[in-house]
Amino acid sequence: MLTGKKILIGISGSIAAYKSILIIRLLIKAGAEVKVVMTPAAKDFVSPLVLSTLSKNDVLCELTNNDSWANHVALGRWADVMLLAPLSCNSLAKMANGICDNLLMAVYLSATCPVIVAPAMDEDMWHHPSTKNNLNRIQSFGNTIIPVESGELASGLFGEGRMAEPEFIISFLEKDFNTPKLLSNKKVLVTAGPTYEAIDPVRYIGNYSSGKMGYAIAESFYNCGADVTLISGPTNLSIHQNIKKINITSSEEMLHQVMLQQQQADIIIMCAAVADYKPSIVASNKIKKNNTNWSLDLEKTTDILFELGKIKATHQTLIGFALETNNELDNAKEKLKNKNLDAIILNKFNQNNPVFGSDENEITIIESSNATHRFGPKTKKALAQDIVQFIISNKLHEEV
Numbered sequence: 001m002l003t004g005k006k007i008l009i010g011i012s013g014s015i016a017a018y019k020s021i022l023i024i025r026l027l028i029k030a031g032a033e034v035k036v037v038m039t040p041a042a043k044d045f046v047s048p049l050v051l052s053t054l055s056k057n058d059v060l061c062e063l064t065n066n067d068s069w070a071n072h073v074a075l076g077r078w079a080d081v082m083l084l085a086p087l088s089c090n091s092l093a094k095m096a097n098g099i100c101d102n103l104l105m106a107v108y109l110s111a112t113c114p115v116i117v118a119p120a121m122d123e124d125m126w127h128h129p130s131t132k133n134n135l136n137r138i139q140s141f142g143n144t145i146i147p148v149e150s151g152e153l154a155s156g157l158f159g160e161g162r163m164a165e166p167e168f169i170i171s172f173l174e175k176d177f178n179t180p181k182l183l184s185n186k187k188v189l190v191t192a193g194p195t196y197e198a199i200d201p202v203r204y205i206g207n208y209s210s211g212k213m214g215y216a217i218a219e220s221f222y223n224c225g226a227d228v229t230l231i232s233g234p235t236n237l238s239i240h241q242n243i244k245k246i247n248i249t250s251s252e253e254m255l256h257q258v259m260l261q262q263q264q265a266d267i268i269i270m271c272a273a274v275a276d277y278k279p280s281i282v283a284s285n286k287i288k289k290n291n292t293n294w295s296l297d298l299e300k301t302t303d304i305l306f307e308l309g310k311i312k313a314t315h316q317t318l319i320g321f322a323l324e325t326n327n328e329l330d331n332a333k334e335k336l337k338n339k340n341l342d343a344i345i346l347n348k349f350n351q352n353n354p355v356f357g358s359d360e361n362e363i364t365i366i367e368s369s370n371a372t373h374r375f376g377p378k379t380k381k382a383l384a385q386d387i388v389q390f391i392i393s394n395k396l397h398e399e400v
């Protein structure tokens with residue numbers, strides 16, 4: 001399955017660098033072509049001679065060698081995939097910040113192929129907030145992270161931070177290469193996050209939506225090869241650079257952008273928590289307090305999903321979300337019918353499952369036939385994969 005694949009291995013300075021020897025052996029055995037780039041620090045942990053002998057290629061380390069220049073651009077273009085294993089804490093920080101002070105980083109920054117990383121570090125470093133930020137950052141650039149394992153660490157301590165085992169890394173690569181891009185001819189529109197409805201220049205009506213579910217859905221579609229546009233209310237999330245992101249603030253802006261984008265879309269998922277009401281008048285100056293109570297006059301916003309249901313084209317699949325606190329299934333089924341949807345995703349909302357802001361959730365997908373399918377509790381990323389797989393396996397994305 002890896003036969004003929006061109007794999008560029010990047011090794012950085014970590015005790016786990018010894019495992020790269022086995023990774024290269026397994027790749028060569030599987031019929032892959034392997035080239036190796038290492039950081040100067042990695043040389044302290046593993047010998048370039050061993051790596052070049054096993055990979056059957058020269059090992060590159062320096063940007064320049066005497067009078068010649070290592071062509072980092074060509075290397076990044078040669079590879080089908082770049083695997084950084086082990087990825088040290090230091091190299092991770094450089095990747096997150098675009099620091100280009102060695103050949104490995106120059107190759108990474110100019111690589112046009114997918115990049116997969118297998119981090120390795122001590123537990124305290126692994127749990128440091130800066131590591132978490134850097135991991136989120138490189139993930140938002142589109143890099144894939146192979147999870148670390150728990151076990152004995154170089155420090156002698158036990159905990160999280162060990163690089164995944166070579167066999168696991170190889171099977172991860174095989175899976176990645178063999179995931180079919182089933183939606184490569186589809187255009188997908190996803191909305192996410194809250195809307196803010198202005199009261200005056202300093203206040204708004206909003207909700208607790210974090211946008212996590214919608215962002216995860218957009219990424220899952222992208223991973224299946226779809227051309228994805230994400231229309232997002234205010235969140236602090238970032239998304240893969242190849243996903244077109246349109247930022248909006250109010251429900252009116254969301255409506256405007258959705259209507260501009262909807263015609264081209266084959267699949268539309270309205271995951272955003274759009275406000276149902278907005279202030280009838282937006283004060284141009286800050287409203288001052290006085291000694292009496294204050295009531296705000298609200299008017300209905302446009303139900304974007306309802307409007308989309310009215311103009312749904314035959315090639316389009318329209319999916320909505322429902323957030324209910326009581327009579328959940330019946331209410332969701334009514335929305336499914338009224339809004340002319342192909343499916344609706346019901347969020348389970350209770351004290352144990354607050355939905356908004358949380359990383360986990362529990363959902364029920366209801367089809368237009370009223371058949372129901374439960375998923376979770378699990379992470380929103382895992383649920384996003386379930387939703388996309390559900391659409392594919394139930395052929396919801398195919399024209400009828």
Ligand code: CTP
Nearest residue numbers: 270271272274275302303304305320321322323
């Ligand atoms: N929705 C929308 N435009 C709105 C309000 C909601 O497009 N102005 C969409 C949401 O994105 C979601 C679906 O409608 O996909 C259902 O949203 P939800 O808040 O559960 O229900 P509502 O239709 O707003 O009804 P209610 O709040 O009364 O339950």
